[in-house]
Amino acid sequence: MAQSPGCVATEAGRYNGGVKSIVILISGRGSNMQAIVEAGLPIAAVIASRADAAGLAWAKSHDIATEVIEQRDFAVREHFDAALARAIDRQAPDLVALAGFMRILTPEFVRRYGGRLLNIHPSLLPAFPGLHTHRRALEEGVKVHGCSVHFVTPDLDHGPIVIQAAVPVRAGDTEASLAARVLRQEHRIYPLALRWFLADRLVIDHGVVRVSGDDTRQSLFPEE
Ligand code: GRF
Numbered sequence: 001m002a003q004s005p006g007c008v009a010t011e012a013g014r015y016n017g018g019v020k021s022i023v024i025l026i027s028g029r030g031s032n033m034q035a036i037v038e039a040g041l042p043i044a045a046v047i048a049s050r051a052d053a054a055g056l057a058w059a060k061s062h063d064i065a066t067e068v069i070e071q072r073d074f075a076v077r078e079h080f081d082a083a084l085a086r087a088i089d090r091q092a093p094d095l096v097a098l099a100g101f102m103r104i105l106t107p108e109f110v111r112r113y114g115g116r117l118l119n120i121h122p123s124l125l126p127a128f129p130g131l132h133t134h135r136r137a138l139e140e141g142v143k144v145h146g147c148s149v150h151f152v153t154p155d156l157d158h159g160p161i162v163i164q165a166a167v168p169v170r171a172g173d174t175e176a177s178l179a180a181r182v183l184r185q186e187h188r189i190y191p192l193a194l195r196w197f198l199a200d201r202l203v204i205d206h207g208v209v210r211v212s213g214d215d216t217r218q219s220l221f222p223e224e
Pocket of ligand 1 (some may be wrong): 026028029030031032033099100101120121124183186
């Protein structure tokens with residue numbers, strides 16, 4: 001496993017000199033991870049649930065510490081989550097960002113990182129939790145689709161929403177064209193949400209997230 005420059009390994013975890021940091025969890029392509037890195041956010045490490053996750057190679061080529069907790073090595077979900085938690089805690093991050101992490105996490109894991117675990121989901125939650133969101137949006141005939149960044153709770157794809165971006169659904173859209181339009185917005189809103197979190201600007205009031213300070217738009221309606 002590579003080490004980030006300036007980090008010191010201690011018994012309790014890695015001390016990073018007080019700079020806030022993010023651990024990103026991926027399972028595949030890693031384009032959201034890439035957007036987060038390219039936004040200049042402080043990354044402690046990228047952890048993948050599969051050794052063949054394409055995003056790992058990109059992270060390594062950018063001198064980011066990487067680790068694999070291979071999901072196939074664990075028959076029991078709780079054991080995988082415990083190994084994942086140990087890997088995360090070695091980095092002592094302030095924030096854990098799920099970025100295409102294709103695992104359902106145990107309630108215990110979610111509680112452990114409660115309030116500092118964010119996810120990006122390719123729909124306007126609470127519509128279309130789960131998989132195949134673009135296909136389902138087309139099948140339902142919705143005219144507006146999009147993506148959401150939310151705090152993770154034990155309920156799948158459910159939790160206080162930080163920011164959403166909407167895109168039009170066009171006649172003639174395919175699953176691929178709609179996914180691509182949404183993905184461009186994912187790459188805008190996820191770094192923004194993480195930056196707000198690291199700056200302590202997110203406040204959750206009765207399950208509703210507000211942003212303090214300037215630049216507080218939590219809904220984007222990009223012109224296409
Ligand atoms: C993204 O659409 C994300 O919203 C979803 O899984 C996909 C991951 O893509 N959770 P990438 O690995 O970030 O490219």
